[in-house]
Amino acid sequence: MEVQNVLHMTPGEDRNSYVVNSEYQKMVIIKAKSFLEEAITDLYCKTFPKSLSIADLGCSSGPNTLLVISEIIETISSLCRKLGHQSPELQVFLNDLPGNDFNTIFKSIPCFLEKHRTDKGNEFGPCFIAGMPGSFYERLFLAETLDFVHSSYSLHYLSQVPHGIESNKGNIHIAVTSPPCVPIAYLTQFQSDFAFFLSLRSEELVYGGRMVLTILGRRNTDPSIKENCDSWELLALSLRDMVSQGLVDEAKLDSFNLPMYSPCVEEVKAIIQEQGSFHLNVMETFDLDSGTNDDYEKEDVEFDEIIKTLSQLS
Template sequence: MNLASVLHMNGGIGEASYANNSLLQQKVMSITKPIRDEAIRSIYNGKLPENLAIADLGCSSGPNALFMTCEFIEIVEMICRELNHKSPEYIIFLNDLPGNDFNNIFKSLECFKQNLSTRVVGGIGKCYITGLPTSFYERILPTSSLHFVHSSYSLHWMSQVPKGIEKNKGNICMSSTSPLDVHNSYYHQFQRDFSLFLKCRAGELVEGGRMVLTLVGRSTSGPSSNESYYVWELLGEALNDMVLEGIIKEDKIDSFNIPLYYPSSSELQLEIEKEGSFTLNRLEVFEVSWKAACGEEHNDNSDGFKVAQLIRAVVEPLLVSHFGEAIIDDVFHRYQHILADRMCKEKTVFLNLAVSLTKTT
């Protein structure tokens, strides 16, 4: 499997698109706004640059793709008014893997700029926006070219499926039933990836540059079935039901693993300290209910469907590349009923980790 070509959210604006199924991710970005506000104020007040360069890594598509950009510019323009300072020119880099629906973003740019100009009294500085279709587990910009880096709900995705996980039979990711050596393989791949990510961003940020990262995590040292992996275990349950009915071959399940790792806060902090380029300013841990995917039109009868659509928007390209397109509607029909049953009976949440960092070396 060429992971870079299939690891992306569903594009377009259809029923199963990420654009129409990303309310939970938007909720997470709203919760972490105070952390970004503090970081943005710190970097701008400390440098007052004429050109301000920021990167949103793992931006995806749909309304969330420009959410942080809009927020960032509004905050900086507010500071400029407070200081009676001329607006900077903005250089915005939107990054994701090549399979991301960048066209969806580009089509919305003109409307985005017009709306932002009307929302900010006195207008804004010139804004240049470009897409960077590549992996953020490598250098993607010149040395000392960025002031601020943001990434939300992307860094729990790894650069590759870990090696040495052949014993993870019946599971589609690290889970409560995975053997210890499978857990270790996932953890070591996360260590390599996250350390490399930090090293790359340290090269691209100016001294004193800021970075705010949010990802799904877990509270325990080992995987727990009642935490963030649970939503994937239930998808695995739907797939295994289809194996029992002869719809999917057992070896197809056994050879499918999602490149996903949810670190604990201590694991995240350890890698930051080991890499050594950043000072950890804040580390916040918070829960978000799966029902955040349902938005304001919350209805117990449709909760399972809406959460299934959220996961489908995220993982459908991976499933299609491995199992084929013919099973997709069936597996998510089964999945929504499993989700609805568990959501009525149990506490179902994602545990989230948000960190604010300053480049020091």
């Protein structure tokens, strides 16, 4: 089963939807705001362009999708106000897999644009928002047409479940009981996916274009340490219980693995350097406490996110 044909966040706006369950990802976006502002400011102030083409990759649907675009608009409007410039025209592409709930996004766009027009008046230049369904592990845009690429909380999704992990029985991800080949296979898949992602974006970005990527990462160099596997361990435990109660077929559990990998800083840095298309301007990590369960020890619910801002080299 191809991941890109089946993966999507829960659509709609009811209590199980991503719209209603994306507060954690919203906190990540807010925490990374200063990096986004800095990158957009640098980008704009280098050439004072008349138009900017921007893509948000793995945008999903809901308040977070347009929050990122709002932050970009605010930064540009405030710069233009200070400099006495006319705001540039913005072309914004919202990308996600084809199963994403683009309808919910599209319905909210007129209201979003109207609000910015009312709040900012002349400071708000023309802004055109379009959906771009497809995998970010493929080419999505014309060569050398993007000025800025953003992605938050999406690049830990792999293009596929790694090959060669059939022995990871009873687990659904890297676990303490996984055979040694499992973390290696996950890392190899991430290395190949992320390097390919960088090479694709380097074709699409203009010379001097920028990217800000926020990735769910891990602090420990050993990927099987509990810190970043815990929630999957709990899910696997529940599934094993269901197998023992005859509710889930054991063969199905044994063959199921999640197409996700949370890299550590060293892994990400090495891939960027080896791939060679981008200069790494800033790389920061931060912790976020999901705060969803007061009984949890802080270490159990902390994640590291890796912020990267990259400039196109050639």
